[in-house]
Amino acid sequence: MLPDLAPAELISLFRRMLLVRRWEERLIQLAAEGPSFGHYHVYIGQETIGVPALWALRSTDVVFPTHRNHGYLLGRGADPGRLLAEVLGKATGLNGGKGGTLHASAPELGIPHTSAIVGGVIPIAAGAALAARIKGRDQVSVAVFGDGAMEEGAAFETFNTAALWRVPVIFLCENNTRDALGAAAGGYPASIIAAADLCDIARSVGLPTAAVDGTDAGAVFAAMRQGAVRARGGDGPTFVEAVVSRWPGSSPLWPELPAGRTELRYAWAPQEAPERLALWYAERDGLLRYVRELLDASLATREELARIDSEVRAAVEQAVRFATDSAYPPADAAYDNVFASS
Amino acid sequence: MDTTETAAEAPGPAGVxxxxxxxxxxxxxxxxxLMKEDPDFLIIGSYVLGLGPLRVLFDRVRAAYPARVLDPPTAELAFCGFGIGAAMNGLHVMVDVGxxxxVFQAFPQVVNEAANAIYMSGGRLALPVVFHLLHGLRAGGAAQHSHSPQAMLWNTPGLQIILPASPADVKGLLPSAVRSGSPTVFVDHSKLLPLRGAVPEHARPIPLGVADVKRRGRDVTVxxxxxxxxxxLVAAERLESEGIDVEVIDPRTxxxxDRRAILESVAxxxxxxxxxxxxxxxxxxxxxxxxxxxxxxDALRAPICRVTVPxxxxxxxxxxxxxxxxxxEKIAAAIRAQMTSRHSRRP
Incomplete structure (x- = not known):
């Protein structure tokens, strides 16, 4: 279902999700062309989690994502060129090239920190929520993490402490393990957890939980909004699990474009999708599901969506030019920013 | 064991x-x-003074500021992370690790999040969080409660490390650590807690990175x-009667x-x-x-000697x-050996 938002907002949300998709498809091409910028993770197939989740928050709320952070940074309005420059290690990057794809952040946009350590941001986000409560701010903090983080002790320690202190935090678990190959089968690692239901782990310390289909933007939006209302009302943390299937290009250890760029027409002409990804585009891609929902609700025409697509792709090309034309930082910059500037 | 030579009622400089x-x-x-002056100061942790009888001294802070002194569950990894997150969102935090x-339970947060966060952000972040630890040989701590992790932590760029040795220093260094805006490990020795020393009533904070000469001397730098x-200082006192004049430098952080203070003394x-x-x-x-x-x-007339824990x-x-x-005794022996070293050169 579509999120409970005004039509114009629903179109803005689409534009932002599409930006994430187009930016990352281009990133995969850049990686293939070289030079290498190291290991990276893409958010393709999860846009309908992060972007609607951000739409359910206020701009004053804070969000702490992981190494799979591009969707959150772009979703919050980070400049696509400066994010790409960061991923390429350029001086004009969001963090001057010090963070790269794994640690890109934008404190000015309410993303103070991202961590590439599994479970790393869970207690940090809860601590930010504690600060919000102590300072008497009407502010919510969100920890974003994958299902693998539920294997870490930091998750349980934080759920317990956050439940005891009733801090205004939402734990957003992006479970992208449905259909994942797993390390044992030579694919990207998938979580290995004895609990049949991840929500049970959060329930064990009394947290309210919601499990939603991560391809359903409206369901994600509603669960996050409910969590935010609870947090602002002083009722403490909420655990939200959003489940998606792994995008086939994310199954190998290095992201690929197994069948080229996503075409919006696959949403209404599934027979035109490449056979390898036909099932994924038809049933598992939240972005194309959202396209179908917009069209079904007569909120946009195919032509209008195509126009947005060409605008987004032009913006991405501009970002690529900005980032590739940007210079690397001067060597001396390696020694800066070890401590806070006084 | 007095920590300074100042008498209890000695007048300090300029009305202090x-x-x-x-x-x-x-x-x-x-x-x-800090609680009084800074409404954004938060303490996470229950046993700032350990579990010994001195712990009751902290009760008055707890009683006066119940909303800003939080007793966490035994979850070092999480509560150190809470401190980091709170510091990223507007508070000045001291996390008492005990x-x-x-701190090993919390290494992922202290070493891999706090120490890196400012740098990874490209300097767009401040992170005013202090991790408070009680280190050292405490008599009966045995293998699992006697660590001095400051050396391991020193191998982690991005952490300030404070090692006070006197009541005046702990009082002066703590506010500087909290106000520095950078993650700091504040390490007290459990045996220091009962030691007495002069503390000025309204002393200024002590800047980080300034060593203190705890005793002036000409012959050997300790x-x-x-x-x-x-x-x-005890060793130095004893050696005075043997005619050896020992200088004791305390880097404090x-x-x-403060490399200069050490190098100047050795010179x-x-x-x-x-x-x-x-x-x-x-x-x-x-x-x-x-x-x-x-x-x-070039300045050395004898090989450097370390007196450490094996x-x-x-x-x-x-x-x-x-x-x-x-x-x-070991320190005095090391100092005597310096004076009689067969390598000992005269200038």
């Missing part, structure tokens, strides 16, 4: 009156002042940190480190003994020795623990 406090009282006073050995400063004495409770290999003394070896070899886990038995301790 000195009183005598224990180290524990000075620490509590510093925390109380016994320094427990660089000592934390409780070892007192062991070194090892990150940042004068030409002899260096380093005393510290971290283990011998890759310890605090190793780094200071390397700095002096690289920067001031590379063995800390045993329980008092007979064995004392064997590892950098005692005044």
């Amino acid at each position: 009156t000195a009183r005598e406090l224990t180290y524990a009282e000075a620490l509590v006073e510093a925390l109380e002042d 016994t320094a050995s427990f 660089v000592a940190t934390s409780f070892s400063v007192h062991q070194a 090892i990150v940042p480190l 004068t004495t030409g002899r260096l003994v380093i005393v510290d409770e971290t283990h011998r290999s890759c310890g605090v003394a190793s780094e200071i020795a390397a700095i002096v070896g690289e920067e001031a070899l 590379d063995v886990p800390v045993p329980f038995s008092p007979a064995l623990e004392s064997q590892l301790e950098p005692t005044p």
